[in-house]
Amino acid sequence: MRRRVSGTAAPGSSSPSDLRRGGPALAVPFGIVAALGLVTVLLPPYSSPWWVAGLAAVMLALVVALYVASRRRPERSWLDPMPAYLLFPYAALVNDAAGAGSGGSSSGMTVLILIPILWIAITGTRHQLWIASGLAVATLVAPVLLIGPPEYTLGDWRRALMWGAVALIIAPVLQRIVRDLERQSRRARVSNERVEKLFDDAPHGVALLDPSGSIIRVNISMAVLVGLDPPDMVGHRLADFETPGETRIEDHLGRLMLYRGESLQSECNFRDSGGNDVHVSLSSTVVGDAQMGEIIMVNVVDISDRRRYLDRLAHLADHDVLTGLANRRRFESELDRHLDRCRRHGPTGALLLLDLDNFKQVNDTLGHNAGDQLLVTIAGLLRRSIRSTDVVARLGGDEFAVLLTDCEQSDAARVAELVVERIATHAATLDGVARRVTASVGAVTFRAAAEHAADVLALADMTMYDAKEAGRNQVVVLSEGDERGPRTAARLQWQSRIEAALAEDRFELHLQPIMDIGTGRISSAEVLLRLRDEGELVPPSRFVYIAERVGLMPQVDAWVVDKSLELLARMRRDHDPSFEFEVNLSGHSIGNPDIERAIVDSLTTHGVDPSALILEITETAAVADVALARTFAGRMTELGCAFALDDFGAGFGSFYYLKHLFFDYVKIDGEFVAHVHESAVDRTIMRSIVGIARDLGKRTVAEFVSEPEILEVCREEGVDFAQGYLIGKPVPFDQFVLEFMPSAIGSAPNE
Template sequence: MPSSLSLWHAISALLSLEDIKSRVVQVKAVIVVFICLFLLMGISSALHLQGEWVIESLAMVAILLGLNWFLTTDTTNIVAGMMLWTVTIFAVSKAFYFDGLYDTALLLYPFVVIFAVFLGSRVMVVPLVGFMLSSYYFIAYAVSTGMIPHNVSSTYSAWAKANDMAILMLIYGLGIVVIGKFIRTLIAKLSLQKEANRLAKEESEKRVLYNDLTGLPNAAKCQQDIEFFLQKNSKDGSLLGFISLHLNNFNWINSTLGHTYGNQLLQMLAKRLKNLEDEQTVVYHTSSIEFSFIKRVPDYESLNDFCNQIIRLTIMPDAMPDYGYEISCSIGVAAAPFDGNNYTDLHRNASFAVYRAKEDEPNSYHFYDNEMEQSIVRRLNMISDLKHAIEHDQFELFYQPKVHLASNTIVGAEALIRWHKDGSLIPPNEFIPVAEESGLINEIGKWVIETACKECAKWQKIGMKGLTVAVNLSPVQFKRGNLPTHIFRALQKYNLDPNLLELEITESLFIDNADHVKQQIHIMAEKGINFAIDDFGTGYSNLNYLTTFNASTLKIDMSFVRHMLNNPQQQHIVNAIIKMSRVMDLENVAEGVEDEQTAQELLAKGCVYGQGYFWSPPVPSDKFLRLLKQYANAA
């Protein structure tokens, strides 16, 4: 049995002129109106008539629901006639048992006539109107003969009342017929307009589904086709590959050669990729730098071959003949039904695979696997957690002492960030790479510099004069060009001598944007800030960088120091770095000193400073202060 929801849908469809010519919709809408009417009549009877006619009103609702169940395209006339006759008979019955010609139930007659004109023809309207006119006189006869108690005191005779009501009904019926013709004409015009709108909408949708620049179908069309192909694919058992092609360096082309040239390149590439289309393959231009493919294949090997074809076409040497520049790309592949069964899932998973391909190398492709998504989700969650940590001050600086080997005294400390998360400390090697990639390292680095300067200034005030603090810098912090401003502001805020601040940079910083970095380092070095080359010997070790970037200290990487006693080759490397630093008038610091024997060997080789667990691991500020006092008392 159709639900009541379908009835409401019918009347809403009628009122919104959807499918207005449908006889089924029209009859359903009228049924809903009468159901509402009889429900209200039942409530009114229960409240004001001591429950009389409640059962009859509910019976009418049941009858109407039954007619709705019986309603089909073949039974509309029968159902419409039965509905109207049933309501008419109900009205005359109630009038007969209550107030005769003065009963409000007779007000149903005009509604019945309206719906009869709307739904039926003369065959339906004439008998109904004739019955209604006859009922007026029948009730008048019943009143005049005493069959119906005359409950209304009036000098107005029942026959006169019947005549007036019959005349009004005739005139009312004629008016409805005239209005009905106008309504039918209007409905016909609206139907024609609706059809014209439908055709215009279809034409508009065709334009919406294709990219204006390349003429290829776009993401919306791809989504539609995916649904169709997936239904077809489930029947033959083949794989449906969704391939996402990203142009890695297209934004650079737009910014350097101009958007006009970039558009020409996209058009040329679209023509090339269009050549890959066949009965099993469709190509789409799904975003400005993304082309997508739907490819039905028997196995994964076929997808491998197809991806190689795409790459060869994309990076052809004559991609930009006027400039001799080649496009590079990254491709991600998701296969239905294993990697998703709708456009959203397939596109998302293919994008995960593209991300992995970009991490791998240019002009490569990767197939989606669950680990990719989990890795990216973990990274996104960590970015969110880092933002929360910045806002809620969840970071803390630990300090590892820098010791003068000859005197065994603490002369400074390296500030190392820790993250308090869910009751545990997270070391920097777990979150710093994510912070650098997301750009959050700028906010974190700014906090580290300010906190280190504040703590170092505190040491000076309690009598630890000349104690220095070292802070690690990320290459990302140099990109904006405002790093010196942040550092000078922190020094000024806490009235700290610039000579007491040492900034540690790695050799990898020198490879890209050397001039940009050099300029900022020179600005800070001129103010007296010291620079140390961290992990020296593990990178490019270009000696020219030591003078170009104002380095004052070399930090010997712990990978050489920890096992130097048992590894002669590492001893030679440590010895060479120490001698080189002395020749170049640079200080040296050995990291990773874990025992006294190593410390003594370094001292014998001419190393000046040491840092490592032999003296202390990185500790919070309060413990570091106790350590300072301990060494001061020992001296």
């Protein structure tokens, strides 16, 4: 049975309120003593007049009647002290009867006068005690004065003096002691009731266990957690409610008993009465109990929601939000793991790189929603085309990668052809431009990559472009033993092409406007890099990762910084003196002395205020070396430049970087912005990012703002700046000035 300590007194016990009212538990011993006094004087020999004992008996009966009458009243009244007052004449009659005609001097019943004095001292007020003291003195003095010698002699005066002192001095002391005990009892009761209430009403589960782990008592929250009533849990072992097959609770309690006196925390899963698992956190300690010995107190907190949230964050960090596939970060991690395996046990498996043909036309013609739905469908086709041990990822846009962990070249070719066939077959069932969507796949085995001593991802990318140049909707496999390598390697001599672009100044900068949501003013722009190659404007996604791999990215970033500051100087001089540029830096450039020198030299050369330059670093760039990034950001901040953390929220360590790096702006990742007007989850994430950034004194920029509804949500949630196609697309400098700078409207571009 569940043990319970209640604030209400148990039957047969005396609470402080019973003492103040003179309850039966207190009255019975006083009544027994008074009755014994009457019985004693009736025993032979008896020489006192019969009417004295009879009057004493009547007086005692009247005392009992008044006591019963006072108890019938719900509140204290004048009747409560009356029985005690009547006990004084009763004591005088019994004393006289016991004296058998010789007066009080020979009577031993004078002690009965203590009964009403003690009664009032315990149950009465200070005023009533003074009345009782006066009655006690009167009871002793009256016979001496009224009857006198020889029945009452001088010794009775001394007796009266002694009992009067008892009544006047000792009785108040006794009353104070009783009151102190009453107050202590009340405080103990209130404290006990408070502890009981705290235990029973605690918002988290609390269980008391014996040293063997059996439940002594649980509160309501604990019982609700497992879907039972508290009494149904008592007597069972706490481990009985754990998810079958797990032993975490036994381990937890075992370690707790081994290290007594320490608080121990751990996590486990409970199985509730409905068969559902509840993830909980246990915090336990061993406490001593005077009656029961050692007791284990376990605090149990349901952290299922927090666990689901953390799992969701971890999933978002490693998976593409749209398709649910692994993202580039997760894929590169899996690829590195597989490369380690190949170095230890020899090359095995293959890498497929897939790019959709004509996909841009779907977005431009049917809209992004249609394009997103097509990507989701193709992701499903890829999942169904590989084994569970393989990895499929969306690297970005319409580019996918498949890691076949254990296969030969022929197997890789067969899987690639199956993928191309399934995508073409699915597209054939669609309407409009989506019917023309196909896939170009480049396949490279890890053995072939080892033969070429080249990066497998770069080889797969070049091989994929071989497939595109072969007419698209094709599979090209880099054959093992073929020393010629991919045909696109000639195109694809990206190192030479990038070096040539730097030497011939064939890079271009486009500007995308950033709007101050509060004022509606275009106050800054992000600088975006393009490569002009054979009449084609190549986006950075096609060449930046190659530039990073071959070590050219610091040179490219140095060119970008110098040209950006040149354009910024023109912008501030001719159009807006407060305009700012956001310039992206590669992770390979962070901390590079050449980049720092280029920034300082360019600021000086073009006479630009450092505060107008905002350096953007993506989370993935910061991941490589947080200490190096922090040192670099610190030096640039001292110079006067500002920093922006780009793609915030895309990585699992976002808040870690926000804590440890110097940033003035937080750019919310577009995955949380593109659908924020439709998704309550995205809106909640945006609200939390904005709140944290504001508390840290940082400003926020929302990327991918493509619709008025998205902009309105950003405004309502307190985002500071907006960037996206609704605000403006990336355009060259002169076109940007004409479209977005009020001072340039109606005037020719400033050459």
